[in-house]
Amino acid sequence: MKIDAHQLYLLVGEGMHTFEHLPVPMRNPGAVVIDSRHTPCFRMLSAILCALSVHGTSALAAGPMPNGGQFVAGAGTISSSGAGLNITQSTPRAIIDWRSFSIGNRNSVSVNNSTGATLSRVTGTTPSVIEGRLSATGSFYLLNPQGVLIGANGVVTTGGRFVASTLDVGNDAFMSGGPLTLTGSSDGAVVNLGKINSSGGDVFLISRKLTANGGSILAPNGTVELATGAQVLLKDSASGLQVFVQAGSQGDVVNNGTIRAAQIDLEAADGNVFALAGKRGELRATGTATRDGHVWLVAESGAVHQQALVVATNADGSGGTVDTNANALQLDDARVSAAQWNVRTPEFNADRHNAQTLSTNLTSGTSVTVDATGANGSSGDINMLSTLRWRGDASLTLNASRSVTLSPVTTIANKGAGRLTLRADAIGTDNGGSITNRGTIDWSKSTGVVSALYDMNGTYAPGTIRSNATWLAAPYSGFKTQVTAYQLVNSMEDLSKVSLNLSGIYALGRDLDASRPSTPFEPIGLLSQTGFVGQFDGFGHAIKNLDISLNLEDGLPPTGLFATIGQLGTVRNLEVLDASVADLYGPVGILTGRSDGLISYAFTSGSSNNFGSGAGGLVGINTGVILRSGSSASAGSNGTNGGLAGLNSGTIIQSYATGYVGDGSRSSAGGLVGDNSGLIRQSYSAGQVAALQSNGGLVDSNEGTIQESFAATVFNTYMPPIPGGIAASNTGRIANDVYWDTQKIGQTMGVRTGTAVPNENGLTTAQMSMKASFGPTWSFGKHGTWVIPLGYDHPILQWQLAN
Numbered sequence: 111m112k113i114d115a116h117q118l119y120l121l122v123g124e125g126m127h128t129f130e131h132l133p134v135p136m137r138n139p140g141a142v143v144i145d146s147r148h149t150p151c152f153r154m155l156s157a158i159l160c161a162l163s164v165h166g167t168s169a170l171a172a173g174p175m176p177n178g179g180q181f182v183a184g185a186g187t188i189s190s191s192g193a194g195l196n197i198t199q200s201t202p203r204a205i206i207d208w209r210s211f212s213i214g215n216r217n218s219v220s221v222n223n224s225t226g227a228t229l230s231r232v233t234g235t236t237p238s239v240i241e242g243r244l245s246a247t248g249s250f251y252l253l254n255p256q257g258v259l260i261g262a263n264g265v266v267t268t269g270g271r272f273v274a275s276t277l278d279v280g281n282d283a284f285m286s287g288g289p290l291t292l293t294g295s296s297d298g299a300v301v302n303l304g305k306i307n308s309s310g311g312d313v314f315l316i317s318r319k320l321t322a323n324g325g326s327i328l329a330p331n332g333t334v335e336l337a338t339g340a341q342v343l344l345k346d347s348a349s350g351l352q353v354f355v356q357a358g359s360q361g362d363v364v365n366n367g368t369i370r371a372a373q374i375d376l377e378a379a380d381g382n383v384f385a386l387a388g389k390r391g392e393l394r395a396t397g398t399a400t401r402d403g404h405v406w407l408v409a410e411s412g413a414v415h416q417q418a419l420v421v422a423t424n425a426d427g428s429g430g431t432v433d434t435n436a437n438a439l440q441l442d443d444a445r446v447s448a449a450q451w452n453v454r455t456p457e458f459n460a461d462r463h464n465a466q467t468l469s470t471n472l473t474s475g476t477s478v479t480v481d482a483t484g485a486n487g488s489s490g491d492i493n494m495l496s497t498l499r500w501r502g503d504a505s506l507t508l509n510a511s512r513s514v515t516l517s518p519v520t521t522i523a524n525k526g527a528g529r530l531t532l533r534a535d536a537i538g539t540d541n542g543g544s545i546t547n548r549g550t551i552d553w554s555k556s557t558g559v560v561s562a563l564y565d566m567n568g569t570y571a572p573g574t575i576r577s578n579a580t581w582l583a584a585p586y587s588g589f590k591t592q593v594t595a596y597q598l599v600n601s602m603e604d605l606s607k608v609s610l611n612l613s614g615i616y617a618l619g620r621d622l623d624a625s626r627p628s629t630p631f632e633p634i635g636l637l638s639q640t641g642f643v644g645q646f647d648g649f650g651h652a653i654k655n656l657d658i659s660l661n662l663e664d665g666l667p668p669t670g671l672f673a674t675i676g677q678l679g680t681v682r683n684l685e686v687l688d689a690s691v692a693d694l695y696g697p698v699g700i701l702t703g704r705s706d707g708l709i710s711y712a713f714t715s716g717s718s719n720n721f722g723s724g725a726g727g728l729v730g731i732n733t734g735v736i737l738r739s740g741s742s743a744s745a746g747s748n749g750t751n752g753g754l755a756g757l758n759s760g761t762i763i764q765s766y767a768t769g770y771v772g773d774g775s776r777s778s779a780g781g782l783v784g785d786n787s788g789l790i791r792q793s794y795s796a797g798q799v800a801a802l803q804s805n806g807g808l809v810d811s812n813e814g815t816i817q818e819s820f821a822a823t824v825f826n827t828y829m830p831p832i833p834g835g836i837a838a839s840n841t842g843r844i845a846n847d848v849y850w851d852t853q854k855i856g857q858t859m860g861v862r863t864g865t866a867v868p869n870e871n872g873l874t875t876a877q878m879s880m881k882a883s884f885g886p887t888w889s890f891g892k893h894g895t896w897v898i899p900l901g902y903d904h905p906i907l908q909w910q911l912a913n
Contacts, residue, residue: 116218122269126434165424175190175219176215177208178212184205192241197228199224199228199249201226202227203228206231208230209233210234213242215242224469225248227250227271229253230251231254231785238274241304244272246268246269246272247270249271249273250270250271253277254273257276258275259299260302260303262555275293276318278294287809289341291341292343293341297318299319300321300322301324302323307327308332312352318340321337322364323369326368329371330370335353340356358380366671372404373889379410380412381407381412383412385418385420392418393405399432410437413436413438418822419434422860427447431448434452434453438455440462441467451476452479456484458491458492458493460492471503472502475504478507480509484537492514500524501526503558507530508533510535513544514532514533514546522553523553524555525555525556527557530553533564534568539600540565544570545595546573546882547572547573551576551593552576554735555578561647562594563619565598580610587682588737605631608642612644617647617648618648625655630658633671637667643677643678644679660696666722668704668730670718672676672700672705673702675702677706677707679702685713689714689718696722698719699725700717700741701728703730704730705732722747724750724752727744727753728741731756731758736763740768751801752784753771754795756784758788761788764907765851766782766907770797779800780795780806780808782793785809785811786809788819794808794905798820798825798826800825805838807857808850812836812839817848834863835857836871837862838863842865878905879898896906
């Protein structure tokens with residue numbers, strides 16, 4: 111027989127009220143009749159009834175205490191005392207099989223398993239109903255295929271993990287202590303309407319058909335994961351997800367209660383996830399020292415209904431991420447308080463409700479990224495069908511696997527410093543993805559930027575765009591315009607096409623591997639008189655294994671990924687890794703042989719070499735501006751070599767080099783720059799110099815200005831010359847806030863010839879690791895220029911940590 115309505119109410123107690131917004135109409139006083147609408151309440155209550163079904167007897171006939179327990183692995187004792195049952199475990203891990211495992215109101219079960227783990231498996235035909243208290247000093251696993259219900263009065267406390275599941279696991283696997291694979295065919299539910307508290311571990315509620323929480327779950331130092339699936343892998347992780355679900359059950363996960371933990375995961379592989387806004391509906395992830403505050407709501411083949419307040423912060427109060435990933439989304443009234451909310455679905459149509467939800471969360475300070483994946487045969491498009499406005503500095507990113515379209519009635523607008531990114535062909539497949547604006551993009555009252563990225567084979571229709579006439583680019587950003595449309599570079603073939611339009615605007619759509627090209631790669635704009643005069647934004651992507659080897663003697667053209675970056679050219683946010691760039695005589699740099707333009711947030715590794723005019727790890731010759739960039743590449747030639755630039759007559763700010771510099775019998779080398787006649791400020795070198803002609807820790811020869819910088823370079827050659835701690839020669843200006851490491855360079859003189867610098871600016875390695883050793887112009891701390899991370903023996907730039 112099924113439990114009738116009165117018995118069900120007595121069983122779940124006041125926990126029933128958490129679902130009162132989804133009514134259960136009573137049509138027959140002798141049975142529970144559930145509204146035929148497909149609601150979470152229907153799923154919850156029908157699953158509880160199924161879980162509590164028995165053959166011929168009521169679930170309440172099960173004893174108020176666990177019964178028939180026997181150790182089948184490990185060892186220990188089971189004893190009872192009045193209303194309490196005590197389990198004492200003498201081995202680190204143990205398994206107990208029970209005929210039934212329920213705890214009546216005002217009864218208790220105490221498990222003393224130290225910091226070990228106990229698996230309690232129910233082999234009988236009744237579900238487990240916890241209305242009393244269950245406590246364990248270590249981890250406790252309760253496995254019952256008939257279902258597990260923690261009633262409104264039930265309290266579970268553990269020092270380690272608490273796992274409740276209708277799936278089973280093999281004895282040997284559990285006793286070995288490794289990852290666990292749970293499987294089963296039961297339709298029983300796992301439901302919490304009471305209180306679960308894991309002070310030192312994680313909480314996992316797992317079933318095949320329905321897992322639900324209408325009570326409270328607390329795991330401040332661990333994760334709380336509610337999952338449904340035919341097979342679930344349970345692993346240990348100190349920093350990320352521990353439950354991995356295999357599809358096949360079409361089960362649902364429902365939360366209408368409170369969950370507070372370092373990280374939270376609600377996952378239904380091919381069912382639905384309901385994060386509902388009941389009286390206590392809240393998900394709050396607070397992070398730890400090893401875990402970022404993170405919440406996942408995942409229904410890859412089902413729907414996510416998100417109404418509850420979802421909060422994610424890191425342990426220090428910063429950051430926090432919420433991921434909502436589903437085949438279908440119901441986001442009405444979704445409230446997210448985090449640094450970042452990622453919404454992932456096959457296609458996304460922002461009607462009035464969805465647009466309002468995004469607007470509300472953006473205005474509250476949560477940045478939003480929407481990814482339309484094109485999965486399950488969908489279009490992969492993002493269609494903005496309604497107006498979306500927000501205030502503040504949060505950013506909106508719309509990534510479509512195919513195209514992004516704004517309807518004629520749509521306005522996207524920001525008042526503040528918000529950024530808008532519209533990205534077509536988001537997975538970089540050259541599918542013709544386009545950006546079409548039939549409405550309005552209004553950034554006239556914003557200081558943020560708008561980026562529109564479209565496939566080279568697609569189109570860009572800008573529509574109506576209103577920009578801010580007083581807009582200025584943020585320092586170091588490298589932006590030239592507030593609203594920028596980019597053609598995507600998704601392959602080495604696309605990269606070669608940049609030479610066909612050197613004034614174009616491009617973005618790297620994905621990481622590129624340049625190894626084994628069908629044809630040798632030719633530097634962009636190799637024989638151009640102007641060089642590259644457009645904009646190239648790597649968007650944080652990398653070009654790997656670039657191999658360029660030229661033997662051109664006529665004209666001595668510069669050589670690098672870009673032969674020359676012209677005065678109007680900009681390259682930003684780009685890595686070129688494990689590259690090999692060589693030329694006979696022209697200046698060589700991995701990013702560019704010569705730059706007269708602007709480079710920001712660029713990084714290179716590998717090697718650059720030639721036989722003539724010099725080499726730099728990033729740039730051969732710089733007459734432009736280099737901001738917040740670096741190189742770990744080696745640079746060598748018979749000429750002048752620098753870890754970042756061979757020759758600099760431009761400006762270098764907040765940049766660094768850590769590579770090996772110097773080669774050839776007539777070579778000279780500086781850890782950062784070979785010859786400097788420009789400005790170097792807030793920069794450093796920490797690699798090796800090994801030229802046979804002349805060496806300087808920071809620069810070889812200085813005729814310009816150097817400020818607030820240092821050299822912690824190692825001098826590495828078997829023959830003279832004697833290096834200068836900062837420069838081999840100085841006829842320019844080296845400020846009093848420039849330092850060098852006397853022990854690493856092995857030199858007590860800052861300058862070997864020319865204008866000297868104070869000897870006290872030579873610091874020991876120990877002094878280099880102390881903030882107090884540096885002058886008053888040096889700014890350390892969260893918002894300063896410099897920082898000395900734990901374990902470092904010299905400062906690095908604050909932006910390096912942020913990247």
